[in-house]
Structure formats: C-alpha cells, structure tokens
Amino acid sequence: MLIAFNKPFQVLCQFTDRSQPPRATLAGFGLPAGVYPAGRLDHDSEGLLLLTDDGGLAHRLTDPRHKRPKTYLVQVEGLARDEQLEALRRGVTLKDGPTRPAGVRALPAPPALWPRDPPVRHRKTVPDGWLEITLTEGRNRQVRRMTAAVGLPTLRLVRVAMGGVGLEGLAPGQWRVVAGAAG
The missing domain is CATH 3.30.70.580 (Pseudouridine synthase I, catalytic domain, N-terminal subdomain)
Incomplete structure (x- = not known):
C-alpha cells in the first residue's frame, strides 16, 4: 500500500x-x-x-x-537573479559536497497554496519570490541549504510531487x- x-x-x-x-x-x-x-x-x-x-x-x-524526482515550491527571501538560478541548476557545493544539478525555475506569481499557520513573516523592505525546484537526491535540509548558498534564504518549503x-x-x-x- x-x-x-x-x-x-x-x-x-x-x-x-x-x-x-x-x-x-x-x-x-x-x-x-x-x-x-x-x-x-x-x-x-x-x-x-x-x-x-x-x-x-x-x-x-x-x-x-534511483534518482526519483522530488519537486518543491519554495518561497525565498529576495528575488532570484539569473546567476542564482543558474548556480542552482548546475548544482552548488555544500559542506557535505556538491549537489546534483537541479531543475529550477522562478515562478512569475505566488502559487495557489493553502495559507500557512502561522503565516510567513512579511517584511515591507525585503521582497520575496517563489521557485520551483526539482531534485533527484534528498540530503538533510538540502533545498534550504542550496537556496541559502546562493543568497536566497528559504521562507516556506512545500513538496508537491515525488516520482x-x-x-x-x-x-x-x-x-x-x-x-x-x-x-
């Protein structure tokens, strides 16, 4: 089952x-x-x-x-620049070694998700954006560590698909x- x-x-x-x-x-x-x-x-x-x-x-x-893809919607602090997206796509080096390349795209608008309780803290002076990230590995807190490594700290992380x-x-x-x- x-x-x-x-x-x-x-x-x-x-x-x-x-x-x-x-x-x-x-x-x-x-x-x-x-x-x-x-x-x-x-x-x-x-x-x-x-x-x-x-x-x-x-x-x-x-x-x-088995390289099963896992897809995440990720709210990040800041708006992703092309070089940050490209770094995530190539794979970034973390303390436990380089990550595999990832599928990454910036979303043009926030995805239709349920509200989170408590809500993500909103800061008037710092914009946020959304990314869709697909990985074929699953290290501890990997998405959060990858986005932080390129200067885009994760605010909210939602896995939407696995395989x-x-x-x-x-x-x-x-x-x-x-x-x-x-x-």
Missing part, C-alpha cells in the same frame, strides 16, 4: 514524540496501521509525504541511486491511497 499525505507545517514525520511538550506527529491523522514514511520532510516543511507498509517500495522510492505522485486535491492533513503504486 502507498499513501500520499499532505503533511502540515510543524508536524513530525514520525508517529511518536518523546520531547516535552510533545509535538504534533503523524499519529493524529488517522493513517492506516502499519505504514511508515518513505523519506522525510522537516518539521518546518510542508506537503507531500509518502507512506507505505512495503519496505522494498520504501527503498525504491528513497534510494538516491509520479502529486498532492492534487489534498488539503493539509488529508491523505489518500495511491492506486497502482508499484514503485
């Missing part, structure tokens, strides 16, 4: 949390028993999280050797079984 879940902002990609006070987890969303995340999204990231009860499928979905699975029709906290998921 493969589940597409729209992970809300500030929800952990696990079913339990031992911290005090406890944080919101996947346990609060009525997901089927026996499924576990295939990959992760940071606590402060939103969007598509795939869950499965099939360990082999989870491996095929997340192993970097051939997208968020279509799912509000934050909603999930659906993905039909015909063979991995």
